Amino acid sequence: MxxxxxxxxxxxxxxxxxxxxxxxxxxxxxxxxxxxxxxxxxxxxxxxxxxxxxxxxxxxxxxxxxxxxxxxxxxxxxxxxxxxxxxxxxxxxxxxxxxxxxxxxxxxxxxxxxxxxxxxxxxxxxxxxxxxxxxxxxxxxxxxxxxxxxxxxxxxxxxxxxxxxxxxxEGFRIDSEVFAEDTRYDIYNITEFIDRNMPSDVKVSEIAEKCGMSYSYFAKKFRSVYGKNCKEYIDDMRVCKAEEFLVYTDFDLTYISQETGFSDCSHMIKSFKKHYGVTPKKFREMKQAKQIPKNS
Missing domain, CATH: 2.60.120.280 (Regulatory protein AraC)
Structure with missing residues (x-):
């Protein structure tokens, strides 16, 4: 089958x-x-x-x-x-x-x-x-x-x-085996580590090391599981977090770019427009007017 x-x-x-x-x-x-x-x-x-x-x-x-x-x-x-x-x-x-x-x-x-x-x-x-x-x-x-x-x-x-x-x-115990699992990262739970370190300048090489993999093997495996490379994932996650700030707060773009880990405001604007087809400013205006971009 x-x-x-x-x-x-x-x-x-x-x-x-x-x-x-x-x-x-x-x-x-x-x-x-x-x-x-x-x-x-x-x-x-x-x-x-x-x-x-x-x-x-x-x-x-x-x-x-x-x-x-x-x-x-x-x-x-x-x-x-x-x-x-x-x-x-x-x-x-x-x-x-x-x-x-x-x-x-x-x-x-x-x-x-x-x-x-x-x-x-x-x-x-x-x-x-x-x-x-x-x-x-x-x-x-x-x-x-x-x-x-x-x-x-x-x-x-x-x-x-x-x-x-x-x-x-029914008899299940939280024993030392369970606690040992906490310190282990693999390709399926590494997103937890990435999310926690999103505001900082987290490196793909550091992420690969956490998984106990070489850079090249990690890159291949990550794409296989998640359908994109790790750098793209990090960028997309930052865009998603920026979207939440735009929808639910009135913070300015500079503050949002800092809080979401972008190198600067222009980097955030470029990444956001690539993802949604509009700038963050336009996205916020459209959300407020209930005109939702296609990819949101």
């Missing part, structure tokens, strides 16, 4: 939240994989969701996790329509942690290796307030109002911690 890689814009869209109805979309969902973690909550019908060699019959209220790179597929269990809510996220970008806790990406990687449960019954999902969390995330994603991304992230953190606590009740 030809398992298909599903293209995803992890760089610009680290989180997606949406509702799926089999009557309105391509269905069934054939075997595929992607770099996102995907969490699904059934809202109606009965589905068979396959995760690798395991199959789960899902009814209203049941929840399942598909870890990054896991081959999965979705079918109707009885030939009738199904609907479900979806949260897809780059868990490497969910990097808030406490002093005593490792990063969530480290915890979930170890949980996957230890084969912790990926299926959660409606009763367990209800205890996590999953229905409310999914609904809030989808509503905020659709609204795009000020701070929507922060609300979505806060809700996802609550859900992920709920999943972790459920695993702990």
């Amino acid at each position: 030809n398992y298909l890689f599903e293209e995803a814009d992890l760089l610009n869209i680290p989180v997606e939240c949406f509702s799926f109805n089999s009557e309105n979309e391509v269905f069934p969902v054939s075997p595929h994989w992607h770099y996102y973690m995907e969490i699904i909550l059934m809202t109606s019908g009965t589905a068979e969701m396959r995760n690798g060699s395991n199959a789960y019959t899902m009814s209203r209220g049941d929840m399942i996790i598909f870890h990054p790179k896991a081959i999965h597929s979705i079918y109707s269990a009885d030939g009738k329509p199904v609907s479900y809510s979806v949260i897809k996220l780059d868990i490497s970008r969910m990097n808030i942690s406490s002093d005593y806790s490792p990063k969530l990406r480290s915890i979930f990687r170890c949980a996957e290796r230890k084969k912790s449960a990926v299926f959660f019954s409606a009763e367990k999902a209800e205890a996590m307030n999953a229905d409310e969390i999914f609904g809030r995330c989808i509503s905020e994603m659709n609204s795009g109002r000020y701070g929507y991304d922060m609300i979505i992230r806060s809700q996802i953190y609550i859900l992920l911690i709920g999943i972790l606590r459920c695993w702990q009740e």
